């Protein structure tokens with residue numbers, strides 16, 4: 001066992017809004033190991049986005065602490081934090097007036113990289129997210145499909161070589177096939193680059209298929225966490241309910257698409 005601290009560690013974290021009336025995050029303790037892919041699932045308003053925003057200090061916790069590689073985020077310069085943490089949000093989060101190259105290069109530009117180095121990095125990232133360089137570099141976001149926009153969003157998040165990627169429903173607005181392909185591609189990138197990823201999704205099937213571990217949020221609380229097989233043994237009724245749909249679908253699809261069909 002390594003003594004290295006977790007990449008991300010939440011300890012009894014709480015965050016309220018509305019003068020304390022809304023407990024968005026309510027006493028959450030959660031560790032994410034280096035190289036781990038963690039999915040956060042839960043209903044609307046359960047605190048998923050708030051949990052993610054606390055990690056890169058878009059908002060600050062009211063109680064508890066959050067550490068990145070053992071260092072409290074409150075004592076880390078937010079600029080340094082955002083360089084180490086890439087973020088990908090829902091479709092449409094690109095700057096509409098900037099080209100693909102402009103969008104991908106924005107963080108390196110803010111960090112003062114020379115133009116030639118930014119251009120080389122943009123091309124490298126276009127390759128990484130499997131978009132043809134010449135075809136896409138000069139396009140504007142409105143000239144791209146939803147899936148291409150999200151690939152640019154991933155490239156932008158990776159531009160300054162972060163070790164952590166936070167994703168908030170990144171594939172939510174896409175058609176199922178594009179969503180599936182993008183999810184698989186990102187998972188491969190996560191593995192190849194040795195990233196640590198936290199991904200929010202409403203879709204428990206997506207979480208089960210992509211993540212190493214799943215954290216289940218409900219009313220601001222973390223009610224369960226574990227790999228698929230561990231969640232399958234949870235006695236929590238909400239977790240059981242969440243797993244019902246993928247179980248039913250898997251059974252039905254297994255019946256509709258028998259392995260030996262057509263042979």
Ligand SMILES: Nc1ncnc2c1ncn2[C@@H]1O[C@H](COP(=O)(O)OP(=O)(O)OP(=O)(O)O)[C@@H](O)[C@H]1O
Nearest residue numbers: 017018022024042043044045046047048049050051
């Ligand atoms: N800036 C804010 N001001 C006031 N209330 C907020 C703010 N941000 C979040 N909330 C409230 O905190 C709770 C948790 O919100 P959060 O966005 O974290 O949930 P979520 O699980 O990400 O939801 P969704 O899946 O719908 O995006 C909700 O009741 C929400 O209305």
